[in-house]
Amino acid sequence: MPDFVHQPVLLAEVLEALKPQPGGRYADGTLGGAGHAAALLAASSPTGWVYGCDRDADAVAAAQTRLAEFAGRFELWRGNFSELADWVPPGSCDGVLLDLGVSSPQLDTAGRGFSFLHDGPLDMRMDRQQSLTAADLVNTASAEELARIFWELADERDSRRLARAIVCDREQHPFKTTRQLAELIERISPRHGRRAHPATKVFQALRLAVNDELGSLKRGLDGALRLLRSGGRLAVITFHSIEDRMVKEFGRARARDYTYPGGTDVPELRVPRTPELSLVTRKAIQPNALEVEQNPRSRSAQLRVMEKL
Ligand SMILES: C[S@@+](CC[C@H](N)C(=O)[O-])C[C@H]1O[C@@H](n2cnc3c(N)ncnc32)[C@H](O)[C@@H]1O
Numbered sequence: 001m002p003d004f005v006h007q008p009v010l011l012a013e014v015l016e017a018l019k020p021q022p023g024g025r026y027a028d029g030t031l032g033g034a035g036h037a038a039a040l041l042a043a044s045s046p047t048g049w050v051y052g053c054d055r056d057a058d059a060v061a062a063a064q065t066r067l068a069e070f071a072g073r074f075e076l077w078r079g080n081f082s083e084l085a086d087w088v089p090p091g092s093c094d095g096v097l098l099d100l101g102v103s104s105p106q107l108d109t110a111g112r113g114f115s116f117l118h119d120g121p122l123d124m125r126m127d128r129q130q131s132l133t134a135a136d137l138v139n140t141a142s143a144e145e146l147a148r149i150f151w152e153l154a155d156e157r158d159s160r161r162l163a164r165a166i167v168c169d170r171e172q173h174p175f176k177t178t179r180q181l182a183e184l185i186e187r188i189s190p191r192h193g194r195r196a197h198p199a200t201k202v203f204q205a206l207r208l209a210v211n212d213e214l215g216s217l218k219r220g221l222d223g224a225l226r227l228l229r230s231g232g233r234l235a236v237i238t239f240h241s242i243e244d245r246m247v248k249e250f251g252r253a254r255a256r257d258y259t260y261p262g263g264t265d266v267p268e269l270r271v272p273r274t275p276e277l278s279l280v281t282r283k284a285i286q287p288n289a290l291e292v293e294q295n296p297r298s299r300s301a302q303l304r305v306m307e308k309l
Pocket residue numbers: 006007008009029030031032033034035036037053054055056059079080081082099100101102103104126216217
């Protein structure tokens with residue numbers, strides 16, 4: 001396997017949030033290159049323990065090698081963090097980390113098909129045992145469905161035009177490669193002085209849809225809370241405003257001492273209940289200027305931390 005290098009984001013802030021201790025138990029649901037996991041194991045030496053998981057078999061293999069010096073203090077699993085609670089004993093963890101999105105090796109390996117900067121198969125699966133690829137979605141979804149994905153998941157302002165053009169082009173030439181799709185987007189929605197490449201949003205939306213990333217996050221937040229013991233902390237790093245909003249709303253809802261039916265908080269209809277967590281961070285923590293300079297991919301990162309009551 002080629003070198004699997006991913007620069008962990010907000011590392012000092014994650015350690016400050018989870019405060020790893022000898023004897024502590026931590027779950028890392030998004031191992032990637034295992035930078036955070038290695039730091040959790042180092043900081044909780046000599047007896048701290050890490051349960052590590054990733055959907056991507058390459059990441060799990062790379063993490064196994066990266067963490068070799070901590071042998072006997074971790075257990076790794078290939079799977080979706082939304083199912084962590086099926087594997088890690090409930091109420092056993094002092095800290096859980098979810099560092100969402102894709103790793104640098106996933107983005108930079110042309111064969112994974114995540115990036116319009118490299119020509120490769122239009123794939124985008126984090127878990128290559130999954131059958132649905134980005135090419136399947138682009139070649140079979142209706143124009144309405146594609147437009148909805150581009151608009152709802154990435155605010156792509158040319159969503160309808162792009163979706164119609166895809167459906168028209170694919171009749172002659174089904175989409176097979178990232179370059180084919182990037183070229184269509186450049187044709188329909190040219191750059192016109194924009195800083196970001198015109199394919200940025202469509203590629204992001206397709207990746208989120210192919211991997212059902214929002215569904216995993218919704219289920220994963222509930223599951224992560226179940227893993228924590230009282231006083232244990234959940235740290236979540238997001239790179240997308242929809243995901244950050246989901247994490248923020250999850251934290252606020254679980255910190256309240258009441259629930260309400262439907263989607264609107266009507267004071268007369270509130271039902272009292274015991275809060276499940278407290279918010280450690282009221283505002284999301286962002287990387288400082290030095291980190292962004294050294295690792296530009298960290299620039300959209302947002303960290304939120306909560307503590308189980
Ligand atoms: C930003 S990287 C994590 C980097 C890692 N914290 C490090 O220090 O190297 C995100 C990783 O999460 C994985 N991932 C994303 N969603 C996942 C999910 N629902 N379940 C398990 N792994 C997931 C991706 O495959 C990727 O390897």
